[in-house]
Amino acid sequence: MPVLTRDEAQNRARLLDVHRYTIGLDLTARAAAPGTGQELGTGGGGTPEDEIFGSRTVIRFTARADGDTFVELKPAVLRSITLDGTPLDPAALDDNRYPLTGLTAGEHELVVEAAMRYSRTGEGMHRFTDPSDGETYVYTQLFLDDVQRVYAAFDQPDLKAVFEVEVTAPERWTVLGNGIATHNGDGVWSCAPTPPLATYLVAVAAGPWHSVRTEHAGLPFGLHCRRSLAAHLDDDADELFEITRQCFDRYHEKFEEPYPFDSYDQAFVPEFNAGAMENPGLVTFRDEFVYRSAVTDTERQTRAMVVAHEMAHMWFGDLVTLAWWDDIWLNESFAEYMGYQTLTEATRFTDTWTDFAANRKRWGYEADERPTTHPVAPAPGAVPDTASALLNFDGISYAKGASALRQLVAWLGEKDFLAGINIHFSRHKFGNATLADFIDSLARATDRDVHAWAAAWLGTSGVDTLRPTVTDEGGNWTLTVDRDGGRPHRIAVAAYDTDPVDATRLVPRARFDLDVPAADSPAEPRPGRRPALVVLNENDTTYAKIRFDRASWETVRGALSRLPEPLTRAVVWNAARDMVRDGELAPADYLETARTHLPRETDLAVVQSVLTFCRVQIADRLLPAGERPAALGTVRAVCRDILRRTEDGSDSGLRLIAVRQIIDATSQPETIQEWLADGSVTGGPELDPELRWRILHRLAVLGAAGEDAIAAELLADPSTSGREGAARCRAALPTPEAKAAAWELLFGSDALSNYLLTAVAQGFWHPEQDELVRDYVPRYFTEAVALAARRGPAIAAVVGRHAFPAYAVREETLALGERALADPALTPAFERALRDQLDDLRRALPPRAATE
Numbered sequence: 025m026p027v028l029t030r031d032e033a034q035n036r037a038r039l040l041d042v043h044r045y046t047i048g049l050d051l052t053a054r055a056a057a058p059g060t061g062q063e064l065g066t067g068g069g070g071t072p073e074d075e076i077f078g079s080r081t082v083i084r085f086t087a088r089a090d091g092d093t094f095v096e097l098k099p100a101v102l103r104s105i106t107l108d109g110t111p112l113d114p115a116a117l118d119d120n121r122y123p124l125t126g127l128t129a130g131e132h133e134l135v136v137e138a139a140m141r142y143s144r145t146g147e148g149m150h151r152f153t154d155p156s157d158g159e160t161y162v163y164t165q166l167f168l169d170d171v172q173r174v175y176a177a178f179d180q181p182d183l184k185a186v187f188e189v190e191v192t193a194p195e196r197w198t199v200l201g202n203g204i205a206t207h208n209g210d211g212v213w214s215c216a217p218t219p220p221l222a223t224y225l226v227a228v229a230a231g232p233w234h235s236v237r238t239e240h241a242g243l244p245f246g247l248h249c250r251r252s253l254a255a256h257l258d259d260d261a262d263e264l265f266e267i268t269r270q271c272f273d274r275y276h277e278k279f280e281e282p283y284p285f286d287s288y289d290q291a292f293v294p295e296f297n298a299g300a301m302e303n304p305g306l307v308t309f310r311d312e313f314v315y316r317s318a319v320t321d322t323e324r325q326t327r328a329m330v331v332a333h334e335m336a337h338m339w340f341g342d343l344v345t346l347a348w349w350d351d352i353w354l355n356e357s358f359a360e361y362m363g364y365q366t367l368t369e370a371t372r373f374t375d376t377w378t379d380f381a382a383n384r385k386r387w388g389y390e391a392d393e394r395p396t397t398h399p400v401a402p403a404p405g406a407v408p409d410t411a412s413a414l415l416n417f418d419g420i421s422y423a424k425g426a427s428a429l430r431q432l433v434a435w436l437g438e439k440d441f442l443a444g445i446n447i448h449f450s451r452h453k454f455g456n457a458t459l460a461d462f463i464d465s466l467a468r469a470t471d472r473d474v475h476a477w478a479a480a481w482l483g484t485s486g487v488d489t490l491r492p493t494v495t496d497e498g499g500n501w502t503l504t505v506d507r508d509g510g511r512p513h514r515i516a517v518a519a520y521d522t523d524p525v526d527a528t529r530l531v532p533r534a535r536f537d538l539d540v541p542a543a544d545s546p547a548e549p550r551p552g553r554r555p556a557l558v559v560l561n562e563n564d565t566t567y568a569k570i571r572f573d574r575a576s577w578e579t580v581r582g583a584l585s586r587l588p589e590p591l592t593r594a595v596v597w598n599a600a601r602d603m604v605r606d607g608e609l610a611p612a613d614y615l616e617t618a619r620t621h622l623p624r625e626t627d628l629a630v631v632q633s634v635l636t637f638c639r640v641q642i643a644d645r646l647l648p649a650g651e652r653p654a655a656l657g658t659v660r661a662v663c664r665d666i667l668r669r670t671e672d673g674s675d676s677g678l679r680l681i682a683v684r685q686i687i688d689a690t691s692q693p694e695t696i697q698e699w700l701a702d703g704s705v706t707g708g709p710e711l712d713p714e715l716r717w718r719i720l721h722r723l724a725v726l727g728a729a730g731e732d733a734i735a736a737e738l739l740a741d742p743s744t745s746g747r748e749g750a751a752r753c754r755a756a757l758p759t760p761e762a763k764a765a766a767w768e769l770l771f772g773s774d775a776l777s778n779y780l781l782t783a784v785a786q787g788f789w790h791p792e793q794d795e796l797v798r799d800y801v802p803r804y805f806t807e808a809v810a811l812a813a814r815r816g817p818a819i820a821a822v823v824g825r826h827a828f829p830a831y832a833v834r835e836e837t838l839a840l841g842e843r844a845l846a847d848p849a850l851t852p853a854f855e856r857a858l859r860d861q862l863d864d865l866r867r868a869l870p871p872r873a874a875t876e
Contacts, residue, residue, distance in 0.1 A: 025098065025119055025120045026119055026120060027169065027409045027411040028096070028169060028180060028409060028410045029408055029409045030348055030350075030404065030407065031408075033182070033348060034348075035093075036093050036094075036178060036180065036183070037180065037183060038088070039087060039088055039089065039091045039093055039127075040086070040087060040088070040178060040183060041086040041088060042083065042085040042178055042183045042184070043084045043085055043185055044083075044084045044185055044186045044188070045083055045084075045175070045177070045186070045187045045226075046081070046084075046188045046190075047079070047082075047188070047189045048078075048079070048080040048081075048189075048190045048191075048192070049077060049078065049174070049175075049189070049190070049191045049192070049228060050077060050079075050080075050191075050192045051077050051078075051191060051193045051194070051197075051230055052192055052193065052194060053074075074151075075142050075151075076100050076139045076140060076141055076142065077139070077142060077162075078137075078138075078140070078192075079099070079138050079139070079140045079174060079175050079176075080135070080136070080137045080138075081134075081135070081136045081176040082133065082134070082135050083095070083133070083134045083136075083176065083177070083178070083185075084131070084132070084133050085132055085185075086130065086131055087127045087128065087129050087130060088129065090126075090129055091127055092123065092124065092125045092126065092127065093123075093124050093127065093178075094123050095121070095122050095134060095136070095177065095178055096120055096121060096122075096171070096172040096177055096178070096179045097117065097120060097121075097122055097136060097138060097172050097175075097176040098119075098120040098172045098173050099138035099140055100138070100140060100141045101138060101139045102114040102117050102122075102136070102137075102138050103137040103138055104135075104137045105122060105134070105135070105136050105137070106134070106135045107124065107134050107135075108132055108133055109133075120172050122136075122176075134176070136175075138176070140173060140174060140175075141173070142162065143173065144776075144777040144778065145297075145777070145778045145815060145816060145818045145819055146165055146296060146778045147165060147170045147173060147297075147816065147818050148164070148165070148173025148174055149163070149164055149173065149228075150162065150163055150164075150165060150293075150295060150296075152293075152294040152295055154251075154294070154744060155743065155747050156742055157251060157252050159231065159232050159250065159251055159252070161229075161230070161232075161233075161250060161294060162228075162229070163227075163229040163230070163231075163291065163296075163308060164226070164227050164228050164229070165296070165297065165298075165301060165308070166223070166227070167224045167301060168224060168349065168410055168413060168414050169224070169410045170224075171224055171226070174226075175226075177223045179223050179224070180223070180348075181222040181224065181345050181346055181347065181348065181349070182345070182348070182456045183223070184220040184345065184454070184455070184456070185220060185221070185223075186217050186218055186219070186220055187202065187217065187218045187226050188214075188217045189202070189203075189214075189215040189226065189228060190212065190213065190214050190215070191212070191213045191215070191228055191230060192210075192211050192212050193230045194211060195210070195211045197230050197232055198230070198231070198232065198233045198248075199213035199228065199229075199230045200227075200228070200229040200233070200246075200248060200289050200291055200306050201215030201227060201229075201305075201306060202215060202218045202221070202225070202226060202227055202285070202303060202305045203215045203216030203217060203287065203305060204216045204244065204286050215228075216286055218285070218304065218305075219285070219454055220455075221304060222345045225303055225341075225342060225345075226303070227301075227303030227305075227306045227308065229248070229291045229293060229306065229308065231250070233248040233250070233251075233291070234248065234249055234250065234251045234254035234257060235248045236248075236257060236258065236261045240268075240269050241273075241283075243283070243287055243288055244287045245265065245268060245269075245288050245289070245290075246287070246288075246289040247261055247265070247289075247290050247291075247292075248289060248290070249291070249292040249311055249314050250292075250294060250311065252743065252744075253292070253311060253316065256314050256315060256316045260315065267328045267331050267332070267371055268288070268290070268331060270370040271331060271332045271366055271370060271371070272335065273370070274366050274370035275335060275338075275339070278366075278442055278445075279339055279445070279449060280446045280449065281339065281343060281449040281450065281453055283338060284304075284338065284342070284343050284454070285305040285338065285342075286305065288305060288307075288335075289305060289306045290309060290331070290334075291307070291308050291309070292308075292309045292313055292314045293308050293309070293310070293311055294311050294744060294779075295777055295778055295779045296308060296310035297310075297778060297818050297821075298310070299330050300330050300333070300334045302337030302342060302355075302359070304338060304342045307334045309330065309334075312745075313327045316712075316713060316743070317712035317713050317714035317715065318676075318709055318712055318714070318715075319680075320632075320680055320681060321628060322379055322628040322629045322632065322677065324373075325367070325373040325375075325376060325379060326379070328367055328371060328373055329363045329367050329376060329379075330363070332362070332363040332364075332366050332367045333359045333360060334363075336358065336359040336362035336363055337355060337359045339449060340358040340359050340362070341354075341355035341359065343449060343454065344448065344449060344452040344453060344454075344455065344456070344457050345455070345456050345457075346456065346457070346458070347457065347458050348404065348407070348458075349407050349410065349413030349416070350401070350402050350403070350404045350406065350459075351401065351457075351458055351459055352413065352417065352421050353400045353401050353421050353425045353482070354457065354458075354459065356417070356421045356422050356425060357400060357422065357425025357429055358429065360384075360422045360423065360425065360426035361425075361426040361429040361430060364376045364377060364380050364426065375590060375591070375627070375629075377563075377564060377591055378594050378627055378630070380423075380426075380564075381595060381598060382594040382597065382598070382629040382632075383632070383633050384422075384423050385423050385427060385564075385567075385598070386423075386598065387418075387419030387423045388419040388420055388422070388423030388425075388427060388567070389419075389424075389598075389602065390864075391419035391420050391423075391860075392419070392420055392485060392486060392487050393486070393487060393605075394859070394863045395859060396856055396859050396860055397485040397486065398416060398485055399420075399482060399483050399485050400424055400481070400482045400483075401459045401478070401482040401483060403483075411817075411852045411853075412852060414817055415852060415856045420485075427566070427567035428481045428482065428567055430565050430567075431481065431514065431565060431566045432477065432481070434565045434566070435472070435477065435512075435514050436466075436470055436472060436477075440470040440472075441466075441469075443469035443470075444466035444470065444474075445465070447466075447468050447469060448461070448462055448466075451465060459478070459482065463475055463478050480512060481511055484510065486509065487567070487568065487569055488508060488509025488510070488513070488567075488568040488569070489507070489508040489568060489570070489571065490505050490506070490507055490508075490513065490515070490540060490560050490561065490569070490570050491505065491506045491508070491571045492504070492505055492506075492558055492560055492571070492572065492573050492576070493506065493573060494554050494555075494558055494575070495554075497549075498549075499552070499553070500549035500550060500551055501549070501550055501553065501554040501555065502547050502548070502550065503517065503538075503547060503550070503558060504542075504547045505538065505540050505560065507541055507568075509568070511568075512539065512541070513539070513540040513561075513568060514537060514539055514540075514565070514566065515537070515538050515540060515560055515565065515566050515568075516535060516536070516537055516538075516561065516562050516563045516565065517535065517536055517537075517538050517558065517559070517561075517562065518532065518534070518558070518559045518562035518592060519532075519533045519534045519550075519557070519558050519559075520532055520555055520556055520557040520559070520579070520587070521533050521556050522556040522579070522583070527582075527583075528583050528586055529583070529586045530557060530579070530583050530586045530587055533555055534550070535562070554575070555576075556583075557572075557575075557576045557579040557580065557583070558572070558573065558576050559572075559587075559592060559595065562589075562591075562592045562595060563591060563592070563595075564591055564594070564595050569599065569602045569606075570595070570599050571599065571603070571608075572599065580596055580600075581617060584596055584597075584617065584620075584621045585620075585621035585624040585625055586624075590627035590630060593627065594627070594629070594630050600614055601614070601637055604641075604642070604871070605867060607870060607871065610874075611641075611642045611647055611871055611875070612647070612651075612875070614642060615638055615642055615658055618634050618635070618638050619658050619661065619662055622634055622635065622666070623662055623665035623666060626675070626678075631666070631678060632681050635659060635662065635663070635685045636685075638655070638659050638662075639655075639656065639689050641868075642655055643655035643656050643659065643689070644791055644830075645830065645831070645868045645872070646833075646868055646871045647871075647872065647875060649791065649794075651875065653691055656690075656691055659685060659686075659689040660685075660686050662682075663681075663682035663683075663686045663689075664682075664686070666678050666681075666682040667679060667682050670682075671707050673708070676708070676709065679705075679707075679708060679709060683705050683709065683715065684715070687718050687719050688718070688722060690722055690726070691726075692726075693728035696719045696723065697723065697728065700716065700719045700720070700723070713741050713743070713745060713749075714745070716737060716741070717746070717749030717753070720733060720737055720749070720753050721749070721753050721756055721787065724753045724754075724756040724757050724758075724787075725756045725758070725790050725792060726792065727757075727758045729753070731757070734750050734753045734754060737749070737750070737753075738750040747780070748779055748780060748783040751769075751783040751784050752783040752784070752786050753787060754766065754784075754787065755769075755783070755784045755785075755786075755787030756787040756790065758792075758793050759796075760796065763788070763797060763800070766784050766787065766788050767800060767803075769784050770784055770785060770788070770811075770823075770827060771803075771808070771810075771811050774814065774815055778818055778819065781819065781822055781823075782822050782826050785822065785823065785826035785827035786826050788827065789831050789832075790831065791831045794832075797829075798832070800829070801829045801832050801837060804828065804829055805840045805843070805844040806847075808823045808828075809844060809847050809849050809850055809854060810849065811823055812851050812853065812854035813849050813850075813851050817851070817852075817853040820851055820854040820857065821853060821857060823854065823857075824853070824854050824856075824858055824860075824861065828857075828858075828861045833865060833868045833869060835869065837865060838865050838866060838869065841858060841861070841862040841865070844858060845859065
């Protein structure tokens with residue numbers, strides 16, 4: 025399918041002014057009725073009726089001059105197309121483009137009728153049948169260029185228009201859209217016309233939804249999910265509405281422009297590829313956020329952050345939209361920053377930046393150190409088309425961009441920052457804007473040189489490293505900071521002393537702000553002996569790797585868990601992880617530090633982050649295979665200490681994390697077999713479906729559970745999650761037959777949905793099964809390339825992330841991957857995923873070799 029280039033988009037934007045789309049979607053069986061002699065479902069490659077829907081689009085637009093252009097559409101069958109009442113030849117459709125030649129200056133009306141395919145990959149109009157009750161649901165996901173899978177469009181973000189959508193659905197269904205949807209009878213629903221929107225923001229969700237509704241600030245608010253999840257949504261509806269109201273009110277305190285749409289629905293939809301999507305008035309979320317099993321409070325915080333993030337997009341992205349995809353950071357970085365900051369200010373989740381530091385931020389650091397890195401705001405020429413744009417939805421556009429904005433606020437001050445944002449909204453509401461527009465708005469609110477700041481922070485790639493030097497002379501101590509990199513930083517520095525009574529306890533001495541690089545004058549001496557510990561960026565307001573002087577690192581090793589603030593502890597753990605990745609700290613030393621300090625750690629995000637790094641990276645990848653059992657034993661020992669510390673029920677979240685990690689790190693099956701048989705862990709928790717499937721998966725890996733146990737568990741839990749759990753377990757069985765069957769599902773068939781494909785991929789590779797799966801490693805590098813080309817970007821992302829043989833840390837794996845990069849069939853999405861995986865593999869080889 026041809027992708028849209030930036031040059032093509034600019035030419036079309038100069039030619040056209042698009043006013044209004046009137047869209048009719050028919051989701052009933054009659055959508056498959058014959059059209060112009062091109063019948064569906066009649067053989068010869070036709071599409072079965074339950075795989076297509078009807079789409080009728082009327083586009084009213086003005087051509088500013090005589091000229092030629094095209095409209096995008098990817099139909100199963102193009103039934104008819106007329107321009108200003110004159111029929112055009114459907115056969116002129118060229119792949120996904122219909123040429124409109126000889127346009128005259130003036131008003132035009134284009135009418136397109138087509139049969140469109142439902143999706144199983146989460147792109148376009150996704151169709152899902154719930155195995156729990158047989159109910160069917162559909163929803164749209166049109167980002168970035170999947171509009172053409174649902175309706176005909178001039179599909180680019182700067183051709184905004186008003187949208188009127190009518191949907192015909194089975195009578196029992198409810199239809200949701202960007203505007204308030206009204207049922208007209210006979211299954212016909214009309215959605216209120218929207219303000220001007222970008223084409224990719226149009227949304228429809230239809231099915232027998234379970235809905236919970238309320239009203240706030242004069243607007244209808246709604247929560248929606250599959251009927252099989254109704255009880256779980258009802259349990260959390262009060263919490264979700266409270267978070268929604270709190271964020272809504274806080275944004276209205278920050279932003280002068282009011283919420284610009286007529287309603288606010290949040291639909292939790294099945295098999296959703298992203299965390300959520302910011303469709304105006306109808307935010308769609310992955311329905312794993314409707315919790316059917318126990319979760320930690322940090323996981324609830326994550327869900328709340330996503331609610332806040334998506335609501336921020338109503339202003340950043342929906343009210344003001346990027347002009348081209350090089351400015352995607354204008355959407356995502358702002359929503360990311362605002363989501364965390366607003367949650368901290370307005371809700372019970374006051375430690376969100378600790379979770380950001382412990383978990384989210386590393387996504388940015390890791391992406392920024394790979395060969396595929398790019399600036400937060402890449403040059404326009406670096407994003408020449410939509411395929412390249414899709415690659416930039418990564419840790420840089422989200423986590424690094426949010427970190428840069430946090431540093432901007434620290435440098436600029438929140439008052440001027442918000443003033444600049446409000447100028448930006450006022451100037452560009454219901455329109456489009458660029459990086460230059462945004463910087464100009466900020467410059468109007470401050471005397472500081474924001475253009476220079478933007479050039480240093482948004483226009484460059486890579487991570488700076490800050491290294492302290494601490495000297496002690498004449499009763500004073502002096503700190504100087506060396507910077508490896510080119511960005512200016514304003515950081516907070518914290519100094520700690522060792523408690524003279526308890527040597528494991530740290531007492532704060534001083535906290536001060538520091539600009540890096542410093543002014544030309546020498547560093548100012550500070551009174552007193554040198555501190556036991558100096559922590560740079562202790563409140564994590566800049567984006568940089570930090571290091572410690574030698575004395576401070578020795579203090580960290582002995583007293584890390586006694587630092588009083590969880591955010592500071594997260595900063596220190598991040599530094600230690602970076603040191604492992606950069607070859608400055610042996611993996612075994614990190615593991616020893618975790619063994620010493622994690623049993624006393626109280627922050628859930630920190631515990632989860634460190635344990636996962638120990639198990640997934642250190643044990644499975646960085647240490648030789650012979651040292652893996654001992655490393656997993658260390659993880660289990662830490663978790664057993666946490667379980668003992670929480671036997672009194674003092675922290676159910678810590679217990680849940682520890683139980684999950686014990687299951688995943690188990691080498692001998694007896695303990696978790698006992699838990700599964702008893703239905704609970706001694707001292708709690710009871711086993712819910714998530715824990716039962718987790719245990720069964722680990723038992724399958726170890727050869728301690730087979731098909732009979734999997735089938736019995738699926739019979740007890742026939743839900744979507746149960747079906748995925750069974751697929752994961754079957755792929756994990758350590759037999760040649762099971763591996764061959766799983767491989768065929770992954771690469772020999774296109775029948776699996778995005779989620780089932782993910783489950784099978786997650787079950788396939790395990791270090792314990794190296795001899796069994798080793799011969800599949802070379803096959804991955806040819807068959808994954810073909811699958812990605814065949815099934816598109818969403819599946820390419822799944823195969824690149826979950827099906828890659830990450831366990832196989834060997835030079836021959838790297839060589840196979842590097843040869844695959846030369847394959848001419850490589851698609852951009854899979855190439856990006858493969859390059860990132862190979863870079864991680866390249867980093868893992870030296871520490872493993874050093875300890876072998």
